[in-house]
Amino acid sequence: MDVSPESPTLRVFVALAPPDDAKEELARALQPAYTMYPGLRWNRIEDWHITLAFLGELPRTAVPLLQSVLAGQAVSRPALRLGLRGGGHFDGRLLWSGIGGDLEGLHLLAADVRKLVRSCGIDFAERPLRPHLTLARSRREDPVSVPRAAAGLAGFVGRPWPAERLHLVGSNIARGPGTIRYRDIEAWRFGTAARAADDSASAGS
Numbered sequence: 486m487d488v489s490p491e492s493p494t495l496r497v498f499v500a501l502a503p504p505d506d507a508k509e510e511l512a513r514a515l516q517p518a519y520t521m522y523p524g525l526r527w528n529r530i531e532d533w534h535i536t537l538a539f540l541g542e543l544p545r546t547a548v549p550l551l552q553s554v555l556a557g558q559a560v561s562r563p564a565l566r567l568g569l570r571g572g573g574h575f576d577g578r579l580l581w582s583g584i585g586g587d588l589e590g591l592h593l594l595a596a597d598v599r600k601l602v603r604s605c606g607i608d609f610a611e612r613p614l615r616p617h618l619t620l621a622r623s624r625r626e627d628p629v630s631v632p633r634a635a636a637g638l639a640g641f642v643g644r645p646w647p648a649e650r651l652h653l654v655g656s657n658i659a660r661g662p663g664t665i666r667y668r669d670i671e672a673w674r675f676g677t678a679a680r681a682a683d684d685s686a687s688a689g690s
Contacts, residue, residue: 493544493545494542494543494544494545495542495543495545495548495655495656495670496541496542496543496655496656497540497541497542497543497547497548497551497653497654497655497656497670498536498537498538498539498540498654498656499536499537499538499540499555499598499602499651499652499653499654500534500535500536500537500652500654501534501535501537501565501567501591501648501650501651501652502533502534502535502648502650502652503533503535503567503569503618503646503648504646504649506646507568507569507643507644507646508530508533509530510569510643510644511533511569511582511618511641511643512530514638514641515620515634515638517637518634518637518638521630521633521634522621522630522631522633522634524623524624524627524630525580525621525622525623525624525627525630525631525634526621526622526623526624527620527621528619528620528621532666532667533618533619533620534618534652534654534667535567535584535591535616535617535618535648537591537594537595537598537599537614538595538598538599538602538609539609539610539612540602540607540609541609541610543607547605547607548653548655548670550605551602551605551607551653552653552670552671554601554602554604554605555598555601555651555653555671555673556671556673558597558598558601558651559650559651559673559674559675559676560673560674560675560676561676562594562675562676563590563675563676564647564648564649564675564676565586565587565590565591565594565647565648565675566586566587566645566646566647566648567584567585567586567587567591567645567646567647567648568584568585568586568642568643568644568645568646569582569583569584569585569618569641569643570582570583570584570585570641570642570643571583571638571639571640571641571642572620572634572635572636572637572638572639572641573617573635574631574632574634574635577623577628577629577631577632578622578623578631579619579621579622579623579631580619580620580621580622580623580631580634580635581617581618581619581620581635582617582618582620582638582641583616583617584616584617584618585642585645586645588616591614591616592614595614598651599611620634621634648675649674649675650672650673650674650675651672651673651675652669652671652672653669653670653671653672654667654668654669654670655667655668655670656668
C-alpha cells in the first residue's frame with residue numbers, strides 16, 4: 486500500500502472492520518439520515534472501522550516492525566464476535582454507531598495491541614477505548630444534525646458477525662482541504678478464522 490508516495494511518513498492505526506454485509510445493513514438503516522442531513526460530511530462505507538490503537542504519524546521505516554508483531558498477535562487469538570448497534574455522538578459534532586458483542590475480548594485485544602506497539606519503541610497518545618464506527622461529522626454552523634441522526638439510529642441492532650482480521654491501516658495526511666482516505670497496509674486473519682478458512686478449503690478439494 487502506498488498512500489502518499491512523496492511522504493516519508495504515514496498516519497497509522499490498528500483496527501477491526503465489519504464485513505461488507507454488516508456495513509450494508511447499517512447503510513440501509515442510515516438511508517433516511519443520508520436524505521435528511523446531506524450537509525454532514527459522511528464517511529465512505531469502505532472506510533468504516535473500529536480503531537484499537539491510533540498511532541499517529543509514523544516514519545515508513547516503522548511499518549515492517551509493526552507488521553511482524555501484529556501478524557503474531559492475530560494468529561494467536563480467536564476471532565471476536567461483534568455487532569453494530571445503536572448510535573450516538575461526540576460533542577454534537579461526530580456521529581457514530583456503537584459496538585456490541587464480546588466487548589471484554591475487544592478491550593483485551595486493544596490492550597495487548599497497544600503493549601505490542603510500545604514494545605517496538607513506538608510511542609503514541611493513549612486514548613481510552615470507546616468502540617464505535619465513525620459515520621459522519623458536522624460543520625461548525627450545523628449543531629443539530631448529528632444529534633438528530635444519532636437519535637434516529639438509537640433502535641438499530643445489526644446481526645452479529647466475527648471480526649476475522651486485524652488491520653494495520655494507513656491514511657493520507659490531510660494537510661489541506663479534501664477527504665481523508667484509508668487503506669490497509671496489511672491485514673491478518675485471527676487464529677480461529679484462519680483455521681476455519683483452511684478447513685473450508687480442504688472440504689471443497
